[in-house]
Amino acid sequence: MNVNERDVDGVLVLELSGDMMGGPEAQALNERLRKLAEAGKKRVVIDLSGVKLINSSGLGLLIAGLTVVRNKGGDLRLASPSAKVEKLLEVTKLNKVFRSFPSADEAVQSFQTN
Amino acid sequence: MIVEELAAAVYLTAAFVVFFLGLAIYRHGPQRTLNRVAAWMLFFAALGATTGGLGLLSSPSVSGTVLAVRLASVWELFFPTLLTFSLLYPRKNPMLEAHPQLVLWIYFPYAFHLGLLLLVGHGTQFSFPNVSLDWARGVLIPVRIVWVLLTRAVEEFVRFHMRAFALVDLVYAGVALALLGRSFQSVADPQLSRQGRLVVAGLGVGVGAYALAFLVPRVVRVGVSPWFANALLLVALVFSTAALAWAIVRYQFLDVRAMARRGLVLSAASGLVAGLYLLTYTQVQRLSSSLLGFRAPVLEVFFVLVAVFLFQPLVQVLESSAERLFAREVLDLRTAFQKLSEDLVASFDLQELASKLRERLGNDLGFSKVELWVNEDDVLQRVGDEATLSDSQRERLARLELPILAAELNESKAETPRGNPDFPEEALLLPLRRGETFLGLLSVTPTPGNRWSSEELALMHTLAGQVAIAVENVRLHREQLARRRVEEELALARDIQRELLPARIPSSVSFEFAALTIPSREVGGDLYDFVEFSTTRIGVALGDVSGKGVPASLLMANILAAFRVLATPERSPAEVVSALNRQLARSTTPDRYATFVYGHLDADNLRFTYCNAGHNYPLIRWPDGSVRFLEHSDMVLGVLEDAGYSTWETELLPGSCLVLYTDGVTEAFNPEGEEYGEERLLELVAEWGGGSAAALRDRILEAIREFGAGRCDYDDVTMIIARVV
Numbered sequence: 116m117n118v119n120e121r122d123v124d125g126v127l128v129l130e131l132s133g134d135m136m137g138g139p140e141a142q143a144l145n146e147r148l149r150k151l152a153e154a155g156k157k158r159v160v161i162d163l164s165g166v167k168l169i170n171s172s173g174l175g176l177l178i179a180g181l182t183v184v185r186n187k188g189g190d191l192r193l194a195s196p197s198a199k200v201e202k203l204l205e206v207t208k209l210n211k212v213f214r215s216f217p218s219a220d221e222a223v224q225s226f227q228t229n
Numbered sequence: 230m231i232v233e234e235l236a237a238a239v240y241l242t243a244a245f246v247v248f249f250l251g252l253a254i255y256r257h258g259p260q261r262t263l264n265r266v267a268a269w270m271l272f273f274a275a276l277g278a279t280t281g282g283l284g285l286l287s288s289p290s291v292s293g294t295v296l297a298v299r300l301a302s303v304w305e306l307f308f309p310t311l312l313t314f315s316l317l318y319p320r321k322n323p324m325l326e327a328h329p330q331l332v333l334w335i336y337f338p339y340a341f342h343l344g345l346l347l348l349v350g351h352g353t354q355f356s357f358p359n360v361s362l363d364w365a366r367g368v369l370i371p372v373r374i375v376w377v378l379l380t381r382a383v384e385e386f387v388r389f390h391m392r393a394f395a396l397v398d399l400v401y402a403g404v405a406l407a408l409l410g411r412s413f414q415s416v417a418d419p420q421l422s423r424q425g426r427l428v429v430a431g432l433g434v435g436v437g438a439y440a441l442a443f444l445v446p447r448v449v450r451v452g453v454s455p456w457f458a459n460a461l462l463l464v465a466l467v468f469s470t471a472a473l474a475w476a477i478v479r480y481q482f483l484d485v486r487a488m489a490r491r492g493l494v495l496s497a498a499s500g501l502v503a504g505l506y507l508l509t510y511t512q513v514q515r516l517s518s519s520l521l522g523f524r525a526p527v528l529e530v531f532f533v534l535v536a537v538f539l540f541q542p543l544v545q546v547l548e549s550s551a552e553r554l555f556a557r558e559v560l561d562l563r564t565a566f567q568k569l570s571e572d573l574v575a576s577f578d579l580q581e582l583a584s585k586l587r588e589r590l591g592n593d594l595g596f597s598k599v600e601l602w603v604n605e606d607d608v609l610q611r612v613g614d615e616a617t618l619s620d621s622q623r624e625r626l627a628r629l630e631l632p633i634l635a636a637e638l639n640e641s642k643a644e645t646p647r648g649n650p651d652f653p654e655e656a657l658l659l660p661l662r663r664g665e666t667f668l669g670l671l672s673v674t675p676t677p678g679n680r681w682s683s684e685e686l687a688l689m690h691t692l693a694g695q696v697a698i699a700v701e702n703v704r705l706h707r708e709q710l711a712r713r714r715v716e717e718e719l720a721l722a723r724d725i726q727r728e729l730l731p732a733r734i735p736s737s738v739s740f741e742f743a744a745l746t747i748p749s750r751e752v753g754g755d756l757y758d759f760v761e762f763s764t765t766r767i768g769v770a771l772g773d774v775s776g777k778g779v780p781a782s783l784l785m786a787n788i789l790a791a792f793r794v795l796a797t798p799e800r801s802p803a804e805v806v807s808a809l810n811r812q813l814a815r816s817t818t819p820d821r822y823a824t825f826v827y828g829h830l831d832a833d834n835l836r837f838t839y840c841n842a843g844h845n846y847p848l849i850r851w852p853d854g855s856v857r858f859l860e861h862s863d864m865v866l867g868v869l870e871d872a873g874y875s876t877w878e879t880e881l882l883p884g885s886c887l888v889l890y891t892d893g894v895t896e897a898f899n900p901e902g903e904e905y906g907e908e909r910l911l912e913l914v915a916e917w918g919g920g921s922a923a924a925l926r927d928r929i930l931e932a933i934r935e936f937g938a939g940r941c942d943y944d945d946v947t948m949i950i951a952r953v954v
Contacts, residue, residue: 137776170896170944171775171824178868179820207824207843208864208872 116140117165118147126158126223127151128194132165137172148180148191157189160222164195169203181213190214194222233285234511236459238504240282243466245500248275250473263317270314271473273307274435278466280304285459302346308401309335311432315405319412319425335401342394349387395447402436424476431472438465498544502536565593566692573699577706579603582699583612590673598656598674603700604667627667629660632690634681635672657681659693661700668700719751719779726752726782729789735759735767739832741954742769743922745930746947747893753945754781754823755891756789762798765832770796771889771949772825772866773844780821788813788823788866802827802840803876806866810842810874813867822867826889830951835881840874842866845892845907848914852884856915858907885953886925888914893946897933905936922950 116138119130129148135141148159161177163169181191193215196204204210216222251271254264312335316322325331406429413425442458445451509532569589576582583601590599601612609623610616618626625638635652652658656674660667671693675681681689726748734742746755754777760768770792774781791812795805806827813823826847828839839847843865846858859879864872881887890910897905913932917925926948933946 170892171773171822172777175775175820175822178822179818182819206845206862208862209843209868211864211872212868 116144118144123160123219123223124227126160126226127156128160128162128219128223130162130165130219134168135166135173135176136168136170137176141172141176145176145179145183149183152184152187152189157184157187158226159184159189159191160194160216160219160226161191162194162219162222163197163200164219166197166200169200174203174207174209177213178209190226192216192222192225194219233459235504236463237282237285238501239463239467240278240285241504242497242500243470244275244278244282246470246497247271247278247473250470251275263314266310266314266317270307270310273304273310274469277304277307277439281459281462302343305342305398306336306339308398308405309339311436312401312405312408315408315412318409318428322408322412338394338397342390342397345387345390349383392447392450395444399440399444399448402440406433406436427472427476431469431476434472435465435469438462498540498547502540502543505536505539565589566688568593569692570695573695574702576699577703579612579700579703582696582703586671586696595676596673597676598653598672600672601696601700602670602672604669609670626658626660626670629658630662632657632659632686632693634658655680657686657689659689659696661693661697663697663701668697668704671696722779722782723748723751726786729786730757731759735761737761737764737767737832739765739954740767740830741922741952743926743950744948745926746945748945749893750778752779752782753777753947754785755893755945755947756785757889757947757949758789758792758796760793760796762829766798767830768796768802768827769830769887769889769949769951770825770827771844771891771947772823773891773945773947774823775821777945784813784817784821784823787816788825792827796827801876802829802838803874806840806842806863807872807874810864810866810872811870814870814872817867819868822865824865830881830887830953832953835883835953836878837881837887838876838878840876842874845890845895848888848890848910849879849881850886850888850914850917852882852919854915856911858911881953883953884919886914886922887949887951888925888929889949889951890929891945891947893944894929894933894948896944897937897946899936900938905933909936922952925952926950 116131116133116135118140119132121128121130129144131144151159159180161180166173177191177193184191191213193204193213195218196215201210201215204213204215214222214225216225248271251268251274254271255268259265313332316325316331409425409429409432413422413429438461442453442461446453446458513532569585572585572589573582576585579601586601587599590596602609602618603612604610604623604627607620607623609618609626634654635656635658636654638652638658652672653674656672659671659673661669661671673689730746731744734744736742742759744757744759746753746757748755754774755772756774757769757771760770762768772785772788774784774788788809791809792805795808800808806825809825823842824844825842826839826844828837828847830837837849839859841847841859841862843862846860846862848856848858850856859877861875861877863874888910895905895907895910899905909932910929913929914925917928929948930946
């Protein structure tokens with residue numbers, strides 16, 4: 116799993132690509148999110164367009180990230196999930212926890228409007 | 230005649246040895262002024278001995294080219310170099326410190342002397358050109374008178390200079406020896422003092438004998454028999470050479486030591502062979518010419534060949550006797566290192582390794598303190614008493630690439646308390662590294678008063694490499710043992726987990742069941758359970774904990790235990806799942822969650838009432854072959870404490886088949902990276918002609934294994950098949 120970090124209008128956009136199947140890099144991402152949240156970066160968009168596979172550990176990573184950011188009063192939103200990820204979010208009903216948008220721009224936009 | 234040749238052989242041998250000693254001293258510290266000066270001093274001495282030896286061989290009538298004879302005096306530069314040496318050794322004289330240009334003044338008289346020799350030679354007669362024209366004679370008379378007077382004056386001056394210059398040599402030698410002698414009175418270090426006394430004695434005897442044999446007679450104009458002079462000088466030369474060699478080999482004069490041994494042997498052998506060659510060759514040549522009446526060049530070739538053949542065995546004899554002479558020395562590093570490397574290979578324990586190092590380096594080689602420090606989990610710990618170093622010190626040591634003296638380490642950072650008892654100033658710290666990894670440290674302290682020679686440093690560096698390999702071996706061995714222990718524990722955990730799952734599948738008149746779980750690792754995060762409320766009402770549960778391995782298996786055991794308490798006949802599936810969710814949400818972080826499905830199979834009402842907490846949709850097959858997923862689910866367990874759960878219901882018919890499965894089934898991948906998926910499962914179950922629950926279970930397992938080409942070990946695979954009889 117690779118992570119590309121960028122800032123769009125004060126919103127932290129993390130582009131993930133590859134497989135989200137847990138592992139040490141997931142741990143590293145979690146740590147990074149925690150540090151950023153502590154530094155005040157509380158508006159986060161996770162762009163999933165490059166994610167091919169996701170399993171329970173990958174979902175766990177998203178939930179952990181969300182918890183970290185929400186505890187700081189921010190939010191973590193998902194952008195461009197694949198049909199499979201969307202299905203998984205639907206089955207697990209985690210779509211009630213995550214706000215998900217068709218594109219990163221829309222996800223960033225959503226922070227500006229509310 | 231033979232005596233002169235013998236003497237020449239000794240001269241040449243001494244010259245060889247002295248030249249080599251100079252070379253060894255130079256090689257061991259070309260960057261140090263003291264080593265350079267000492268080396269040049271010995272080179273000039275060797276040149277002097279060579280000149281003397283060659284002078285004995287050549288008859289006075291045949292004295293080579295004039296230039297060669299004049300150049301022979303170059304060796305006299307020995308005297309100013311000796312004086313310079315006396316100003317540098319054992320430590321730089323304050324006088325030289327204050328006036329560095331002093332050296333130029335020391336060499337100035339000799340530059341003049343050599344220049345004069347090159348220009349006019351030892352005692353050249355100047356003659357006025359003969360002029361045959363009569364008229365010119367008269368004119369030239371005053372010129373001639375001036376010329377004669379001038380040349381006489383020059384000749385007188387040269388003669389006087391030659392005599393007086395011997396005095397300069399004497400004064401230089403005297404001052405140098407006095408300086409050296411005085412310096413060594415104040416030296417406290419016993420090692421350095423012994424070494425210095427030996428060097429001074431060697432130089433003193435050599436220079437003194439030369440002065441007695443040649444310089445003094447020249448100054449006071451006393452005739453000394455050449456035989457006596459040569460004999461005196463020979464004895465002195467042998468003594469001086471031996472004294473210098475001994476100072477180097479025994480007392481590490483200028484840090485040169487054992488490395489010089491082999492060179493000494495080689496140069497002594499070369500000198501001996503050359504001397505023997507000259508001795509026998511000239512004798513035989515003389516004999517042959519008197520017998521045959523001509524010089525036979527073939528003999529020369531023959532003798533060269535003999536000399537070449539003789540050289541190697543002679544070197545061996547000399548070397549073995551030198552070994553015998555020095556073998557008693559405690560500091561025979563090479564032999565001890567050889568033994569040590571054999572020991573190191575066979576060590577599988579750090580304590581053992583440390584004690585072997587102490588034994589070999591401490592007892593056999595006489596180092597006073599030998600310690601092994603090991604870097605583990607970012608702590609540098611001394612093997613034996615577990616003493617540790619501060620983090621800052623450890624970090625500094627971890628950066629070391631090459632051995633360093635503790636004194637230098639202390640100097641490099643002022644914050645380190647000086648006189649750290651762990652590392653005495655003279656201790657050598659050898660970093661133990663394998664590639665980028667810092668494995669630890671070997672600290673070796675020499676006996677008081679001993680300094681490290683460059684040869685010892687090089688050998689210790691090599692030893693550090695071997696110790697590093699040994700330390701890594703010990704570590705790998707230990708890791709292997711630890712891994713084996715973990716494997717045993719995991720096997721135990723797997724057995725325990727298997728015992729947690731239902732020991733037997735319920736048998737009922739109304740339902741037929743089959744179940745299966747295959748963890749992808751020793752222990753897994755999947756779980757299933759049956760609850761028999763009555764023969765016609767049976768609860769089935771199946772879940773999947775996020776993550777894998779031991780953490781997942783602990784949570785799985787936790788959920789299973791809670792479920793068994795919660796699942797009573799009167800509680801609806803939603804109530805049970807809801808309670809389970811609350812427990813899990815309270816006891817774990819949100820990223821540790823589980824998907825779970827729990828339902829009641831009721832044969833009396835032919836109903837399946839269930840609650841699905843984010844789990845893969847159960848699959849149902851009716852007797853007519855139609856299949857569908859039960860697409861109702863709520864939030865996964867453990868994320869939101871107050872998530873709502875509802876119970877859903879579906880109709881059953883005799884012959885209906887319910888398939889509960891985890892994502893290990895649908896997420897089996899084929900070699901092309903394609904997923905087995907829900908569609909394929911749906912088709913398989915639809916096409917399945919009917920039969921026992923166990924048969925369907927086996928059919929599904931076979932299908933995913935076939936699909937994954939034998940590789941469906943990516944995730945835990947778990948299934949429950951329930952068929953209405």
